[in-house]
Amino acid sequence: MTPTPKRFDPRDPSYEARVRASFARQRAMHTIGARLVRVEPGEVEIELPFRDDLTQQHGFLHAGIVTTIVDSACGYAALSLMDNESAVLSVEYKVNLLAPATGDVMRAVGRVIKTGRTLLVCTGDVMAITGPTETHVTAMQATMMAVRGRPDLVD
């Protein structure tokens, strides 16, 4: 009934190195303290330890900060399936905030659900982890774009 999660063959065997190098250039990730945990073809995981200086007025992580890590997870899930001459740009995303983003660590997973030459569609989820407890705090549905012929955009 539910579409079976897909397995993708990467076009570029060095997809992981390419994703890791691009992530290292995302200075926002470094600033907020996010780390790239896992890179598979079409699926990427990013973690963000909770930090008080990233909260909104109620002491939860700001929705925009949570969006930041799951957008990167989806974007890099898309990039992992592109050839090595493409850069990735976020076209749009939709985020539902399911529960307050509080806990020890936020774990964002982005997955490609549809590939295309130009557009890739992804879903993303963020789990808040506190000890053995995982709470689903955010769901994303996103469109990513493969940009070619733009040497100024390096990924």
Add this chain to the structure above:
Amino acid sequence: MTPTPKRFDPRDPSYEARVRASFARQRAMHTIGARLVRVEPGEVEIELPFRDDLTQQHGFLHAGIVTTIVDSACGYAALSLMDNESAVLSVEYKVNLLAPATGDVMRAVGRVIKTGRTLLVCTGDVMAITGPTETHVTAMQATMMAVRGRPDLVD
């Protein structure tokens, strides 16, 4: 043809002080360097000067960071119309990324387009400003919720 922008009467005459106090508690805003520029009933403006440490891999502001300020602008536009016993939570938002977020300053404006007892719908826009030039970089459509009877959530 287009719905005329609405004028709203605030339920709470001290709406501006309430929004400003809540914004001051959003530590994420302080961390990224955003400032609350303008508070009107149903419309709020937040500015973010460009900072290299908030960029993605191509040197533009990370989409999630831009989302952070326009989510706060929409949320506070909603809060400005609530009574003084309500807190605001983001239910969901959708963001289209129209152009690279680069320039001197990002200016986010959130506006309420529909009020309700529990849910308020907002649109948000982010303009990138460089000297006299303004570029429309992001459009948001968002749902905000008025939460009552939760003294642990202070706004």
Add this chain to the structure above:
Amino acid sequence: MTPTPKRFDPRDPSYEARVRASFARQRAMHTIGARLVRVEPGEVEIELPFRDDLTQQHGFLHAGIVTTIVDSACGYAALSLMDNESAVLSVEYKVNLLAPATGDVMRAVGRVIKTGRTLLVCTGDVMAITGPTETHVTAMQATMMAVRGRPDLVD
């Protein structure tokens, strides 16, 4: 990593009868020829046989028609978990169109991913079925609302 699909206990043991009765009152479903295939707690399936008079300019089913069935599937997935004094309203949804909606039958499945007293969040998928082939044509992420104390809204 991915949130495990949830099993929900219905609050109202007669959830299926209630959903089926409400579906029967959706005259739009009858007009387009959709049928309610399956009702489980938090998951509902609707099928729509292809019809030429529901197409867009390229001969595919119109995206809005596909949205119609997956919106109903998500709404009834939510209603199946509500008490018998609540009506369901769609608050908002986001739809990605992954592939042309063409085939013998469109099968829409809506699933609740988060319950709450007032708001429920759902995901929906539409598969185009032609013989043994299933193609994922549409993905939805939606917010549904439980409306109480409105005897004029009967579900």
Add this chain to the structure above:
Amino acid sequence: MTPTPKRFDPRDPSYEARVRASFARQRAMHTIGARLVRVEPGEVEIELPFRDDLTQQHGFLHAGIVTTIVDSACGYAALSLMDNESAVLSVEYKVNLLAPATGDVMRAVGRVIKTGRTLLVCTGDVMAITGPTETHVTAMQATMMAVRGRPDLVD
């Protein structure tokens, strides 16, 4: 503050005839009784008289039917700005349902807010009209795609 509505120069002087011919091929529009009211560069208006056989369980127009007309309005707003060798496809949309869709006529207006070679971003609104009263019932934010080199897709 708010981005000024844009004026666009059409690439193809026969944009209106092209949009009208494509609309005439959307059999779903004919089936539900929608009519194309106005075509300008980057802005298109479609009306749908209320019909009982298009309602959901509470007697309002089904959200998916309302989505159908505003999706077409946005899609044709995009097509009006394309060259005469492009077809338009809906990539994704997000819809907020602001008020029950009831009244004499639903008027959907789609407007392009950002053009690009491949992707165009639109906003759409639906007003329910009953005598002199207009109620804003739906807001859409959508991405449309220009498809070239596909003679099987005629617009």
